[in-house]
Structure formats: C-alpha cells, structure tokens
Amino acid sequence: MIDLELNPTTVLRKEGKSFYWASFFLPKTSKKNAGILYSICRYFDDIADKNSEDKTTYLKTLINEIRNNQNNKVNLFLQKNKINNLILIDLIEGLILDQKQIKIQNKEELIKYSYHVAGTVGLMMSKIIGVKHEKAAQSAIDLGIAMQLTNIARDVYEDSKMKRIYLPANWIPNISLKNLNNFNDISLEKDKRISNAIYKLISLSDKFYENGFAGLKYIPISTRLGIYIAANVYRGIGTKIKSNKKKYIRERVYLNSLEKILITVKSILLFSFIPLRNYKYQKIRHNLPNENL
Numbered sequence: 560m561i562d563l564e565l566n567p568t569t570v571l572r573k574e575g576k577s578f579y580w581a582s583f584f585l586p587k588t589s590k591k592n593a594g595i596l597y598s599i600c601r602y603f604d605d606i607a608d609k610n611s612e613d614k615t616t617y618l619k620t621l622i623n624e625i626r627n628n629q630n631n632k633v634n635l636f637l638q639k640n641k642i643n644n645l646i647l648i649d650l651i652e653g654l655i656l657d658q659k660q661i662k663i664q665n666k667e668e669l670i671k672y673s674y675h676v677a678g679t680v681g682l683m684m685s686k687i688i689g690v691k692h693e694k695a696a697q698s699a700i701d702l703g704i705a706m707q708l709t710n711i712a713r714d715v716y717e718d719s720k721m722k723r724i725y726l727p728a729n730w731i732p733n734i735s736l737k738n739l740n741n742f743n744d745i746s747l748e749k750d751k752r753i754s755n756a757i758y759k760l761i762s763l764s765d766k767f768y769e770n771g772f773a774g775l776k777y778i779p780i781s782t783r784l785g786i787y788i789a790a791n792v793y794r795g796i797g798t799k800i801k802s803n804k805k806k807y808i809r810e811r812v813y814l815n816s817l818e819k820i821l822i823t824v825k826s827i828l829l830f831s832f833i834p835l836r837n838y839k840y841q842k843i844r845h846n847l848p849n850e851n852l
Contacts, residue, residue: 585688585785592640592687599633600650600680607654615658622648642686643852650679661723666763667845669708669727674700674847677707681771682850688782693851698774698840700850702790705767709797712760715753716740716809730756761797766843768794773840784830791826792819 585593603621606614624630625637625644637644653675663669681703685695711718711725718725719739726734731752738745739753771790775783792814800812814822 586781589688589782589785593684595636596680596683596687599636599647603651603654607657615655618651618655618658622651625651640683640687642683643849645849646679646682646852649675649849653679657723661718661725662728663725664728666727666730669711669725670704670844671847672725673704673707673711674850677703677710678847678850679703681706682852685778688779688786690778692777694840695774695777696850698771698777700847701767701844702771702774702786704844705764705771705790706793708760708764708767709793712757712764712797712800713812715757717811726753726756726760730759758801761801764797765794766841769838770840770843772835773838775838776835783835784827787830788823788826792822795819795822 603618606617606621621630625633625647628634628644633647634644636642637647653672656672656675661672663672678700681699681701682696684703685699690696690699715726716739719736722736724731724736724739734749734753738749745753768790772787775787778786795814795818796812799814799818
C-alpha cells in the first residue's frame with residue numbers, strides 16, 4: 560500500500576502556479592478536490608522523474624494497487640468523485656512510456672501520448688466538478704491535451720536533455736537530440752525547422768483549446784469561469800512562445816503576475832460578452848481509450 564500525503568493547497572501553490580491562480584475562481588469544494596487531484600498526479604509524475612532504475616516497476620505496482628482498490632487514499636478519492644480507476648491507470652501508463660527514450664513519429668502518436676498524461680486529467684477533473692453530459696467528456700479531454708501540447712512546446716530543450724523528443728519526427732526531419740540540446744551544433748536552417756515545428760504545435764494546441772471551450776456550456780455554471788481562466792492563462796504561455804519569431808527558445812517560458820492579470824481580465828470580459836454557444840466542437844482526433852467512462 561502506498562502512503563500518499565495529500566496536501567492540495569501547498570502543492571498547487573508551489574508546483575501549479577497557473578492552476579493555483581485560476582483556482583480562486585472555482586467554488587470551494589471544486590477548488591479543494593482539484594487540488595487533491597493535482598497532488599495525486601504530481602505524486603505519480605515525481606516518481607516517474609526520479610533517478611531510479613526501478614521506477615517502472617514501482618509505477619506498475621501502483622497500477623495494480625489502484626486496479627485492486629488497495630491504495631486507500633487514492634481509491635477513496637476516486638470513488639467519492641465517481642472517477643473510474645481505469646482513467647488514472649491510463650495516466651500512469653503514459654508515465655511509464657516516458658521511461659523509454661521517447662521519440663514520437665507523427666501527430667496521431669503525439670495526441671495519444673498527450674491523452675495519457677493530460678487528457679486523462681481533464682477527464683477526471685470533469686468528474687470532480689460534477690459534469691454529467693456525455694459531450695463534456697470529449698471537451699475535457701481536449702482541454703487536457705491542449706495544455707500538454709503547451710507544455711511540450713515550452714519544454715523542447717529541457718526534454719531533449721532527458722533524451723525525450725515529443726515533437727513529431729515527421730515535423731522535424733533530420734533533427735537529432737544533439738541538435739536540440741547543443742547550442743553549438745545547430746545550423747540556422749535546423750533552428751528554423753525546430754521553431755516552425757514548435758509554432759505548428761502551438762497552432763494545434765489552439766484547436767484543442769477551442770474544443771475545450773465548446774464543452775463549457777455542459778458544465779456547472781459555478782465552475783465555468785474558473786476553467787475558462789485556467790485554460791486561457793495556460794494558453795497564454797504558447798502565445799508568448801509564438802511571439803518570439805526569431806529562433807528556437809532554450810529558456811523555459813513563464814507568465815509573470817502582470818501577464819496573468821491581463822489574461823484574467825480579458826478572459827472575464829470575453830466570458831461575459833461571448834455566448835458559449837459560439838464555440839463549436841471540431842472533430843480533430845480519433846476516439847481515445849476510456850474516454851466514455
């Protein structure tokens with residue numbers, strides 16, 4: 560049995576700054592449960608990132624515990640919020656994929672990977688806030704995927720240092736790990752190719768964000784604004800990356816407090832004046848594992 564210490568507010572404030580910011584616009588119960596979910600996901604993610612040879616075995620042990628209802632704190636939380644444990648297992652299986660030298664071949668593989676490590680989180684979050692409409696599930700998954708694509712766009716250099724390439728191989732032909740993490744081993748042509756792939760990734764994430772917004776009309780009114788702000792703040796990271804049109808960025812991009820405030824104000828105005836029915840869901844991916852649970 561895994562002893563998991565759930566301290567949601569502390570973890571969210573320290574590790575999930577964009578989500579912590581937006582959580583002030585969520586109802587108290589939703590904020591608390593969202594923090595617990597983030598703590599659980601962060602716990603598993605930290606295990607996956609540890610320098611340990613047996614972490615894959617440990618993650619598989621966690622899967623067995625959750626499948627067999629042996630992890631009391633986690634399983635009780637899942638049951639309380641009517642979350643099927645197979646969704647969390649999908650997430651952990653995505654983390655196991657990360658233990659290998661990742662090199663994604665195409666957009667379809669990228670979307671499937673992003674579902675495992677983030678779309679699942681969106682789906683679990685939809686259960687936490689009490690979503691019942693079946694159309695909301697696909698939008699929740701797409702919003703999670705959108706945020707993961709933003710993460711990937713921001714962390715290309717950092718990921719390459721861990722021997723991981725999430726940009727699809729057919730977007731960056733003839734680009735190696737060495738090209739991505741060595742400043743002195745990249746031509747202007749390859750630099751531009753990497754930058755173009757990152758911009759393409761951000762454009763793809765924008766489509767998934769729009770699909771996420773299309774599902775807002777199906778979720779409880781009290782949670783709509785908070786989710787909308789969280790998504791727009793995270794989307795703002797991609798917008799900031801895209802504003803640098805010169806070259807492949809090695810520094811991790813963050814939003815400062817003023818930028819978050821401006822995005823929040825803009826989000827409140829848009830939310831107030833643009834009817835949610837204006838957002839239309841577009842089919843941009845195949846059906847994914849367990850999305851109808």
